[in-house]
Amino acid sequence: EAGVTQFPSHSVIEKGQTVTLRCDPISGHDNLYWYRRVMGKEIKFLLHFVKESKQDESGMPNNRFLAERTGGTYSTLKVQPAELEDSGVYFCASSLLGLAGVETQYFGPGTRLLVL
Amino acid sequence: AQKITQTQPGMFVQEKEAVTLDCTYDTSDPSYGLFWYKQPSSGEMIFLIYQGSYDQQNATEGRYSLNFQKARKSANLVISASQLGDSAMYFCAMRWSRNDMRFGAGTRLTVKP
Numbered sequence: 390e391a392g393v394t395q396f397p398s399h400s401v402i403e404k405g406q407t408v409t410l411r412c413d414p415i416s417g418h419d420n421l422y423w424y425r426r427v428m429g430k431e432i433k434f435l436l437h438f439v440k441e442s443k444q445d446e447s448g449m450p451n452n453r454f455l456a457e458r459t460g461g462t463y464s465t466l467k468v469q470p471a472e473l474e475d476s477g478v479y480f481c482a483s484s485l486l487g488l489a490g491v492e493t494q495y496f497g498p499g500t501r502l503l504v505l
Numbered sequence: 506a507q508k509i510t511q512t513q514p515g516m517f518v519q520e521k522e523a524v525t526l527d528c529t530y531d532t533s534d535p536s537y538g539l540f541w542y543k544q545p546s547s548g549e550m551i552f553l554i555y556q557g558s559y560d561q562q563n564a565t566e567g568r569y570s571l572n573f574q575k576a577r578k579s580a581n582l583v584i585s586a587s588q589l590g591d592s593a594m595y596f597c598a599m600r601w602s603r604n605d606m607r608f609g610a611g612t613r614l615t616v617k618p
Contacts, residue, residue, distance in 0.1 A: 422605070422606070424606075424608075430610075431608050431609065431610045431611065432596065432598075432608040432611075433608075434605040434606060434607070437605055445605060447605075448605065478548065480550060482550075482606075493540070493552055493555055494540075494552075494600075494606060495552060496542070496549065496550030496551075496552070497549070497550075498547070498548055498549040499548050499549065499550070501548070
């Protein structure tokens with residue numbers, strides 16, 4: 390069974406440009422999460438989808454970040470315009486729909502974003 | 506507020522020995538889950554072990570075991586018989602009723618031959 394996949398694995402862009410990250414969850418996983426790890430800091434939650442609906446987006450840093458999950462399958466995270474402080478590793482995770490705190494989140498390999 | 510603390514930024518262990526990675530947490534929610542993830546140099550996050558707040562026994566998965574002390578709010582990871590391939594970053598994480606997950610700062614484990 391394929392795991393969570395993310396594309397691209399690396400992205401180097403200039404400040405002010407737009408970047409779109411993609412996450413394909415494990416097939417059948419209704420929960421999809423985005424996290425990011427900014428250099429030297431801990432991994433932080435960004436948002437949570439249940440199918441195509443945003444369950445919780447309290448971790449989104451500002452309105453330059455837009456996440457979508459049309460059709461409840463893959464998700465995209467767009468950063469527009471990108472700023473230097475957006476550099477870091479963006480992780481996607483998915484899990485089955487179940488009781489909170491019970492199901493395990495499976496993480497993708499991450500997208501390393503560098504904004505110059 | 507929910508909080509996860511890993512106080513060891515780096516740890517060294519000799520190959521074949523056991524090592525304990527510390528994790529403490531703080532929450533007022535009675536229902537939560539505790540996770541450990543491994544992040545090798547390749548970058549992906551690998552799930553290792555899970556402990557539910559209502560679980561009576563400590564979780565074990567192969568060479569990994571979780572020393573869960575609920576009253577002390579600690580969930581230390583014990584790796585027995587360390588291998589060179591265990592060298593990586595290790596993250597403790599907690600998940601509660603809000604569905605998101607909070608991570609500790611991580612501990613970098615280096616296994617010496």
